[in-house]
Amino acid sequence: MTEKADIQDFNISDLDDEIRTDILCVEFLTAFHQHLLDNLELDPLIAGSRARGADYFLRDFIIADRRDNIFLIKPERIRQFAGNWYILSNMEPNMVELGDMLAGIAVFYEYCLDLGLIDNETGKEIAAHCLAVQYYTERIESFHAISGDGFIAWNDGCLVS
Secondary structure, eight states: OOSOOOGGGGOOSSHHHHHHHHHHHHHHHHHHHHHHHHTSOOOHHHHHHHHHHHHIIIIIIIIIIIOOOTTSOOTHHHHHIIIIIHHHHSSSOOHHHHHHHHHHHHHHHHHHHHTTSSOHHHHHHHHHHHTOHHHHHHHHHHHHTOOTTTHHHHHHTTOOO
């Protein structure tokens, strides 16, 4: 796959689309990883970490769970992912791991902005959500502190449709 993607190829309406989009996403992420190595000259371990963070967000959350087009997401999806879905989907949610993912998501969408696949406003909003580390830290800490019937209130604290 070339670095330039056709946005409409990433629309999902059924299982066949989801499978096709997942394959296209892997190809696009491979080009993204190569961009990190060649153009940004990141250390291979850092480039791999960024690509893995973007991969987890895109393939497990955006495509498989939300069935959204990776280029047409609402920026609030970052908050929903990091402040709720990631926490509930992992046995030991922590900010070190989540921070790496958010860094990968941020640089992935900077890459998409540079390629003209998202608009400037969306890019700014995604970056802002990726930088809300204190909020996500508080969400993880409050999750670990849930007692009794506190889950519903905790869960409602990060509602995004």
